[in-house]
Amino acid sequence: MDLLNCPNCGKIYVNHSVRDVCDECYRKEEADYEQVYRFLRKRENRAATIETIAHTTGVKEDLLYKWVRKGRLHAAQFPNLGYPCERCGKLIKEGKLCEPCSTGLKEELTRFEKEKERHEELSKVVYYSQDQRKK
Template sequence: MAELANCPNCGKLYVKNSVRDVCEDCYREEEAAFERVFQFLRKRENRAATIETIVEKNNVPEKLVFKWVRSGRLLIAHFPNLAYPCDRCGKLIQSGKLCEECAKTIAKDLERFEKEKKRQEEIRKKTYHIK
């Protein structure tokens, strides 16, 4: 369902929906920037460009390039040096939301939490209550 929101780029009021997360004017600017970047990357000599090179040569914000890679508009299969930051630590990754290390850490933390929860439950079962 659509709702009113302020554009995160310019602050204008717009109708937010599942397709766009910015106002119409900012969306047009993003699309023009995407077209510039895509044309840049289509050239054979630029296919292995890094995020820093793309930002520098095309005058686009780094967060926009990350957004396009994360959403799949710029495919890593075609442009192997593209990546985006892990949601937890910021390390550059090419798929998912978390890097391998963060995913392992979270899995270990969950495992420890579950063990502690079971231990507390066992203690609670063995405890006698006097009325």
């Protein structure tokens, strides 16, 4: 167990590795979650976007993204929910990167590896001066 500062309010709390905020902020988050879930249970609200939910309920978008990322709000049940790609910000439903960013990173890594191999091959070339060859 570690002592940490709550990222929301700054209070010191004991980290039990289950919660990422202090008890007081956790209770507030749970109350907000119940409010959001009640909103989403209504059939007419199931297609709501994060922005709509935040505006209607007053719950911060970052907290909604956190719940979608952790799977508390299932994107499969609520089709317009997602969270931002860590690279470009496009809304995604799983992982950390959207498909174009993931593909782009893979391509960049492949190019980097090829450059690294090329550089290693070039560094293996040994040049001798004339004086060394005569000895």
